[in-house]
Amino acid sequence: MTHDDSTRPDQDTPATSPDVPGKETTVDDNRPLVALDIDGVLNPTDPKGRMRGRVPGWKTHRIFVDNRLWPDSPFINHDPRPRRQLPLVLNPDLHGPWITDLRTRGADVRWASTWPAVAANKYLAPLLNIEPMPSTLDTELEPHPSEHVADxxxxxxxxxxxxxxxxxxxxxxxxxxxxxxxxxDPNRTLLIETDPRVGMTREHMDRIDEFVGTHLNPPTRGTT
Incomplete structure (x- = not known):
């Protein structure tokens, strides 16, 4: 049955906070790095679900975020109030086990969002039923003049x-x-752009699984 989030009441989600990893922006191992954006990837921008089709498991939430957690960044709309209300549309059944499985297999999965890790781990990770993750971005890094967030x-x-x-x-x-x-090296790089209204699909996840599997289990020399 097609899911329409307009039929599901918003949920006031308590802000339970696990211990969160600190900001990490450099690495020294050879594991595949999987960098996940949040808005438009895990949190689609089509709250009515018209673009997501017949994919079950989407849940709407209304969270209240402590504004002190947000960095002073031109990429974030600032709110003078102590807390801001944010709508989230998440699919913990689709994305949560997949993220956990990637990490169990040995991939280094990290946030790659303007959301700081402390906020993502406090508010999103519990809703996705995943363990806290570090960010691969320094959300306080000053952008170059006129630099787009993608760059x-x-x-x-x-x-x-x-x-x-x-x-x-x-x-x-x-x-x-x-x-x-x-x-x-294009053989060691996988860039995927999502439709922000739809977010990350099963097809995207399959492509990532294949790429990660190739680099976690490279073919042995001399084998056929």
Missing amino acids: WKARQLLQAAADRPLVFIDDQLDHGDSDLWSSR
Whole structure:
């Protein structure tokens, strides 16, 4: 049955806070790095669900976020009130077990969003039924003049990943400068742009699974 979020009452979600990892922007291992945006990827922008089709499991939430958690960033709309109300549309049945499985298999899964890790782990992780994750972005890093958020993210991801296998899934990739990614080995890089109204689909997840599996289990030399 097609799910329409307009038939589901909003839920006032309590802000339960687990211990959260600190900000991490550099890495020194060779695990595939999977960088996940939030808005437009895990949290689609079509709250009525008209674009998501016959995919079950979407749940609407209304959360109240402590504004002290947000960095002073031009990419974030600031609210002078102590708390801001944010609507979330999440699918813990679709995305939660998949994220957990990627991490269990050995991938290094991180947030790649303007959401700081402390806020993502306090509000989103419990709703997705996942353990807290670090961010691969420094949300307090000052952007270059007129820099688009896609390029601000790319600049940091390129440094954080170095020559590791990298997956980046975001809803604004095409808005950035594609030349920034030209230094990457295309065989070790998977860039996926989502439709922000739909978010990350099963097809996207399958592509990421295949890429991560290839780099977690590279073929042995001399085998056929």
